[in-house]
Amino acid sequence: MNIRIFNISLNTTDTELRKLFFQYGSVDYAIVNRNSLNGRSLRSGEICMPVSAQARQAIVSLDKTVFDGKIISVSELPAELY
Numbered sequence: 001m002n003i004r005i006f007n008i009s010l011n012t013t014d015t016e017l018r019k020l021f022f023q024y025g026s027v028d029y030a031i032v033n034r035n036s037l038n039g040r041s042l043r044s045g046e047i048c049m050p051v052s053a054q055a056r057q058a059i060v061s062l063d064k065t066v067f068d069g070k071i072i073s074v075s076e077l078p079a080e081l082y
Contacts (some may be wrong), residue, residue: 004077026049030046059075
């Protein structure tokens with residue numbers, strides 16, 4: 001299941017995102033979305049977790065929590081968008 005995360009810190013890295021979600025299960029990838037021109041964070045990211053039940057638990061547990069000093073928004077990425 002693909003997950004979208006919004007309002008992450010400008011300093012958050014791919015590795016930090018992976019660690020955050022790994023506590024709920026296996027993570028295929030975790031990436032911070034970046035501006036293609038300057039490489040700066042777009043304050044959002046995408047995570048792929050292969051086990052849907054673990055992904056849903058991560059979404060419920062992490063949505064509207066504080067991560068890296070920011071209140072994050074976590075939701076499922078609709079299938080038609082990936």
